[in-house]
Amino acid sequence: MAPTLDGRIFAPRARPDQGEVDASTRFRYREADGVVWADYAGGDILRGHLVGTRDGDTLDFRYVQLNRAGVTSAGHCVTRISELPDGRLLLDETWEWESRPGQGTSAVEELADGAPDPNGR
Template sequence: MLSALPSLDGLEFAPVSRPEQGEVDPGTRFAYHEDDGLVWADYRGGEVVHGHLVGTRTGDTVDFRYVQLNRAGETNSGHCTSVLTRLPDGRLRLDETWRWESRPGSGTSAVEEVLPS
């Protein structure tokens, strides 16, 4: 299934807020890449020292697993499914449903495209 929305390749995203059981916050930055349905990103900021996600995109749905190192020196991992939409101002948004696999907890969150300054 093809999407009418553009590739995530080369785009930067930031969380809208900090989820209750999450570690990312508006200071976290995700650098996305996409190639032929494969999606990956590196991220850091807030409580996250370094994170990486890898997955696939089918249409406007991105399904990925993530692993990250937090400031306390702990590594954690989880699974996320995100739906890509376009905001009224033209930027892209990913509405996420996620769950930790390495510890208890799950939630929803959103990241929005950060335009170059």
């Protein structure tokens, strides 16, 4: 099983089709006793939250977010955790909107220690 997500910061590798997060979005994960949650912001996202569970190297969570246009959206995501050669974590996500049409996949990778956060968080 991959190490805990608790306290780790992640950023998307790219903006997915039909998605709103991009490389400037930052996810701050927390984890305890099989429960995962994160706050995220940056790029087109003013504020986002996710909450769910972890079973081994698989996350299952719901997310809700507010974009800069003032629109709220919500969805569901199943994520597979793996470890990169340098020890950082990679999250391969399969997601779908529940509040509007659309679905996709994305990859979110852990930022290296000391990596700058363009959102000042």
